[in-house]
Amino acid sequence: xxxxxxxxxxxxxxxxxKEFTEELLKENQRLRYRxxxxxTESSVGSSRDxxxxxxxxxxQLAEExxxxxxxxxxxxEENKDFASRYIEIEEQNNNLANLYVASYQLHSTLDFKEVxxxxxxxxxxxxxxxxxxxxxxxxxxxxxxxxASEGGDVMPGVESISTRLGEGVLGQVARTGESYYINxxxxxxxxxxxxxxxxxxxxxxxxxxxLIVIYKLLQQKDAFTAVDYELFSLLAAHAATAIFxxxxxxxxxxxxxxxxxxxxLLTTN
Amino acid sequence: xxxxxxxxxxxxxxxxxxxLISFSLKRFKGAKIIEAVDGVDALKKLSGPDxxxxxxxxxxxxxxxxxxxxxxxxxxxQLKAIPIIIITTEGAEEDRERGLALGANAYISKPxxxxxxxxxxxxxxxxx
Numbered sequence: 001x002x003x004x005x006x007x008x009x010x011x012x013x014x015x016x017x018k019e020f021t022e023e024l025l026k027e028n029q030r031l032r033y034r035x036x037x038x039x040t041e042s043s044v045g046s047s048r049d050x051x052x053x054x055x056x057x058x059x060q061l062a063e064e065x066x067x068x069x070x071x072x073x074x075x076x077e078e079n080k081d082f083a084s085r086y087i088e089i090e091e092q093n094n095n096l097a098n099l100y101v102a103s104y105q106l107h108s109t110l111d112f113k114e115v116x117x118x119x120x121x122x123x124x125x126x127x128x129x130x131x132x133x134x135x136x137x138x139x140x141x142x143x144x145x146x147x148a149s150e151g152g153d154v155m156p157g158v159e160s161i162s163t164r165l166g167e168g169v170l171g172q173v174a175r176t177g178e179s180y181y182i183n184x185x186x187x188x189x190x191x192x193x194x195x196x197x198x199x200x201x202x203x204x205x206x207x208x209x210x211l212i213v214i215y216k217l218l219q220q221k222d223a224f225t226a227v228d229y230e231l232f233s234l235l236a237a238h239a240a241t242a243i244f245x246x247x248x249x250x251x252x253x254x255x256x257x258x259x260x261x262x263x264x265l266l267t268t269n
Numbered sequence: 270x271x272x273x274x275x276x277x278x279x280x281x282x283x284x285x286x287x288x289l290i291s292f293s294l295k296r297f298k299g300a301k302i303i304e305a306v307d308g309v310d311a312l313k314k315l316s317g318p319d320x321x322x323x324x325x326x327x328x329x330x331x332x333x334x335x336x337x338x339x340x341x342x343x344x345x346x347q348l349k350a351i352p353i354i355i356i357t358t359e360g361a362e363e364d365r366e367r368g369l370a371l372g373a374n375a376y377i378s379k380p381x382x383x384x385x386x387x388x389x390x391x392x393x394x395x396x397x
Binding site for chain 1: 283284285286288289292293358360361378379380382383384
């Protein structure tokens, strides 16, 4: 083979090598693009998963939040309920303390005047009355008469009430044994000696021995509260037994003194 | 000052009210209650051996009324810092203003609510 044909062959071989190399480079380039595209596609896919996961998490948190808000509202309601019950219990506690002290005081003595004085103190300080009267029933004459009163300046005549059993509001309360409270709407709230703000019977079981009659409350007390009615009745019951027993005691003391004097007279003669 | 072991002076001519107030004061742990029947009796108790942390006084009392007592306590160098609560049936605004002007720290109208009394006392003792 001549030198010339050898050179041509080499040149041809070289050209083929060059073409092959160029093809390889192109393929390489193409594969790199493909790889990059595949990598991008894979990354987008994983972000989507992450978004879905986060979305689910947010939804779960929102649900929890809603649940917590609901629970918070429930607890708040319970708290309000507890607070109002606490106030109610405080009030009841206060009333029980009042009743305890009042009954303790009422039964602490057998002196009639002292008992009446204590009843007056209770009516002023616990019930909050400015003008009132305590009436006792004379069973012989069937007459109700004032034995103690307060606030004659605001309700003249309160110190000398005298009414018969069954007559008028006071007489009816004494006869029926049912408490009377003025109806502000129907009766216009006009208080008179015959038509008081309230009249509560002093009862021992069903036996009425007298009345507590209220004509005016203290300036700072607008009206009777719901618990006042119950408290007032309970106080009246205690007051009734205290007044009755002290009255019996003073009568028996008087009788005893008379008998003793009589005996002394007999023995000395 | 602490709400525990406080010494209270209750000045009231009505035994029922004295007992009722004392009953409420027993809610304070270790409370000692000293009772006086009028202003003069209260001044005697104030000059006695017991330290008094708070005075609760009525207005209408025989011998010396509550307003005179408040005024005398506030003029006394040793006693003037003691908190005073007036508890009275006098509910008019001018009565309240007069009591507070004389130096009372609080004014409560009867009939008293135990919870209100306890809160007033707690606030005054905490601030003392």
